[in-house]
Amino acid sequence: MVLSQKPKRGRPKKVAIMDTLAVRLPNDLITKIDTYVNKLQSDFPSLNITRADAIRQLLTSGLSAETEIKTKIAKEQFTSRPTK
Secondary structure: OOOOOOOOOOOOOOOOOOOOOOOOOOHHHHHHHHHHHHHHHHHOOOOOOOHHHHHHHHHHHHHHHHHHHHHHHHHHHHHOOOOO
């Protein structure tokens, strides 16, 4: 006889571990973030996009873009070096 397991109570465990980070932002930046959230929610009405989701996405995009820019600059400097 097989006993079925009862589902556990409470919120399921997250796959990725996330730390909480509190930051102070100027009101105009918060307004821009909220405008971005509202635009995403109108573009994707079936998704529940929060301010925290938008901030994570913006940080990820910004850091990726900066890495790409630095890589591009480094490649340009490497290829434009004069040969001896």
